Amino acid sequence: MRVIEITAPGGPEVLQPAERPVPEPGPGQVRIGVAWAGVNRPDALQRAGSYNPPPGASDLPGLEAAGVISALGSGVAGWAVGDRVCALLPGGGYAEQVVTPAAHCLPVPAGMGLREAACLPETFFTVWSNVFQRGGLGAGERFLVHGGSSGIGTTAIQLAHVMGARVFATAGTAEKCAACEALGAERAINYRDEDFVDVLREEGGADLILDMVGGDYLPRNVRALADDGRLVQIAFLQGPKVELNFAQVMMRRLTITGSTLRPQSDLAKARIAEALRERVWPLLDSGRVAPVMDRAFDLEDAAQAHARMESSAHIGKIVLQVAGG
Numbered sequence: 001m002r003v004i005e006i007t008a009p010g011g012p013e014v015l016q017p018a019e020r021p022v023p024e025p026g027p028g029q030v031r032i033g034v035a036w037a038g039v040n041r042p043d044a045l046q047r048a049g050s051y052n053p054p055p056g057a058s059d060l061p062g063l064e065a066a067g068v069i070s071a072l073g074s075g076v077a078g079w080a081v082g083d084r085v086c087a088l089l090p091g092g093g094y095a096e097q098v099v100t101p102a103a104h105c106l107p108v109p110a111g112m113g114l115r116e117a118a119c120l121p122e123t124f125f126t127v128w129s130n131v132f133q134r135g136g137l138g139a140g141e142r143f144l145v146h147g148g149s150s151g152i153g154t155t156a157i158q159l160a161h162v163m164g165a166r167v168f169a170t171a172g173t174a175e176k177c178a179a180c181e182a183l184g185a186e187r188a189i190n191y192r193d194e195d196f197v198d199v200l201r202e203e204g205g206a207d208l209i210l211d212m213v214g215g216d217y218l219p220r221n222v223r224a225l226a227d228d229g230r231l232v233q234i235a236f237l238q239g240p241k242v243e244l245n246f247a248q249v250m251m252r253r254l255t256i257t258g259s260t261l262r263p264q265s266d267l268a269k270a271r272i273a274e275a276l277r278e279r280v281w282p283l284l285d286s287g288r289v290a291p292v293m294d295r296a297f298d299l300e301d302a303a304q305a306h307a308r309m310e311s312s313a314h315i316g317k318i319v320l321q322v323a324g325g
């Protein structure tokens with residue numbers, strides 16, 4: 001089968017087409033004929049050599065895909081060959097066929113194409129588990145998400161808005177800020193012109209912040225939180241090491257937490273999938289929430305897709321066309 005390999009740690013040019021044997025699904029797994037594969041920032045980290053696949057996972061990049069089930073491993077119930085699914089993957093999505101636990105598959109939402117469905121798993125699993133399960137966001141709370149125009153950000157804005165939170169987002173251009181507000185943010189803050197700490201403090205502080213930036217955002221996030229506020233860290237685009245006055249955490253009863261999705265157990269991911277199917281898939285079926293599409297590239301042009309992602313010019317999700325449909 002055609003795949004895209006990471007030939008050595010490095011820039012986008014190390015992504016090269018290659019041929020590999022078709023993988024066989026193990027017990028509890030399905031094989032999916034990939035139509036579209038989603039591109040995520042962690043793929044670029046893996047390509048650069050700083051986010052290695054967990055033990056047993058494919059060395060090929062690609063954490064999500066949509067397509068048609070082409071084979072079932074032993075013991076799989078609830079799915080059949082020919083079903084159209086989107087799935088969270090342990091890796092291996094930049095390929096014509098991929099295997100993943102059956103419990104990490106979800107149906108393609110009503111009326112949605114496979115291209116859009118390929119954009120769902122990575123950001124919806126991440127946002128649901130961090131914003132709602134770990135962060136406990138409730139209706140009426142003030143929620144701040146950094147990188148509001150990213151794949152993660154566009155998902156977080158929509159879900160938080162539809163769940164009744166007051167949403168604030170940061171982004172780096174006026175166009176990105178407008179996109180955040182169109183998705184449901186009541187206020188998008190262009191961080192090049194305004195200090196998000198001032199804006200949030202004027203509103204009474206954030207009850208929950210979802211952050212992927214880190215660096216000097218860490219002490220600033222602490223200042224932007226309301227008493228009893230929670231900070232959930234999902235990445236450190238500006239680095240994980242900072243000086244922080246923890247007296248603030250104690251005096252204002254703050255919670256600082258975080259998680260990464262990929263190394264979690266298959267069971268933990270299956271539980272997130274169950275919750276998504278019950279709580280979020282009806283919102284996708286009805287069209288109240290939808291993935292924000294940036295641009296599609298052919299599988300062979302994965303290097304261009306990564307270059308676009310790392311330029312940060314995109315708004316929403318970038319996808320790779322593997323077979324179409």
Ligand SMILES: NC(=O)c1ccc[n+]([C@@H]2O[C@H](COP(=O)([O-])OP(=O)(O)OC[C@H]3O[C@@H](n4cnc5c(N)ncnc54)[C@H](OP(=O)(O)O)[C@@H]3O)[C@@H](O)[C@H]2O)c1
Nearest residue numbers: 040041126147150151152171172212234235237259260261
């Ligand atoms: N913990 C987890 O389980 C998990 C899962 C998936 C993704 N993630 C992380 O979540 C983040 C977003 O992922 P994504 O796939 O949605 O990525 P993405 O679409 O590429 O978004 C990243 C965005 O962050 C903003 N940004 C702010 N500071 C930045 C900096 N110093 N360097 C680069 N970009 C910066 C950029 O927009 P501006 O123009 O506004 O700056 C950019 O669009 C990534 O860091 C990713 O690693 C974590």
